[in-house]
Amino acid sequence: MKKGFATVAQLSEFDEIIDARSPSEFADDRIPGAISCPVLDDEQRAIVGTIYKQRSAFEARRVGGAMVAENIARHLSERFHDKPKEWRPLVYCWRGGQRSGAFVTWLRMVGWDACQLEGGYKNWRREVVAEMAELPGRFSFRVVCGPTGSAKTRVIEALASLGAQTLDLEDLAAHKGSVLGALPDRAQPTQKWFETSLYIRLKALDPGRPVFVEAESRKIGRIHVPEALIMRIREGDCVLIDADREARLDFLVRDYAYLGADPAELCARLEHLSKLQSRETLDRWKALAHAGELHALYGELIELHYDPLYKRSQNRNFARIEAAQVFSADSLDDAGIAKLAQRMASAT
Structure with missing residues (x-):
């Protein structure tokens, strides 16, 4: 040199x-x-x-x-x-x-x-x-699955606090991954900066220990997950959160509470579903948003959008979903999430 x-x-x-x-x-x-x-x-x-x-x-x-x-x-x-x-x-x-x-x-x-x-x-x-094409193959992923509202990201955070290795893709992408997922206080990074941050995070992990990661699609908001990583994650062993509907609905109302303060923004995000839902359904959802009826709105989103989408995508994308270890939950408050994480960490 x-x-x-x-x-x-x-x-x-x-x-x-x-x-x-x-x-x-x-x-x-x-x-x-x-x-x-x-x-x-x-x-x-x-x-x-x-x-x-x-x-x-x-x-x-x-x-x-x-x-x-x-x-x-x-x-x-x-x-x-x-x-x-x-x-x-x-x-x-x-x-x-x-x-x-x-x-x-x-x-x-x-x-x-x-x-x-x-x-x-x-x-x-x-x-x-070059490294992002090769690095993912070094790791064994434990894929945290479950329909929207299962508190998967919060469980990942709780696992990290217990000392487990985690890869929080939604944090790196500054997006919750769903149609309502844009964060109120953080803009998404550029694609290149996301990949750089991802590279630094993977380099810091120990390939000899499993890595918990949330089941994600190829896109998180407008960010694309690198192909080698998404394919490796989809080959991983799955752990499934089985929470009842009311627990999930209560969690969604809490987790997306900030959207209730801005009905116009909430309606704008709902409009992204115009190719998937009828105009009658979207108008009803917008009326609920303006009325502040988040419990009813999110309940319909679970039944008519999120759950059907989950059933189609999980079985198609995750090879080991049928053999997933199931962790039931009747509450997804802070204490319930902490218990879920403790059980997952102990079972690994």
């Missing part, structure tokens, strides 16, 4: 990882733990790109060079003015080219042992994609 360069395998050797790309590139995906210090912001990058296409590469570099110098100078004075001589940063841009190269040149002129990531972000992304 050339002096002043480092590989993805050497990331842990540095005190700081600096992302020199634009803010929009950083928001789309980044190396975990990196800080955003763009040498060109999004508007500047567009200006330089236009000059490159319409005039010449020299003009683009002349205009862009001044912007880069100004931005790097600002980062040095605002972000790194108190770093000691021993501080060792790693800088990356899209493919390890001029943006990170300019930044590293300035840092090294100051006297820091700064390095540039060989191949830039592209090499990092290449590793994530």
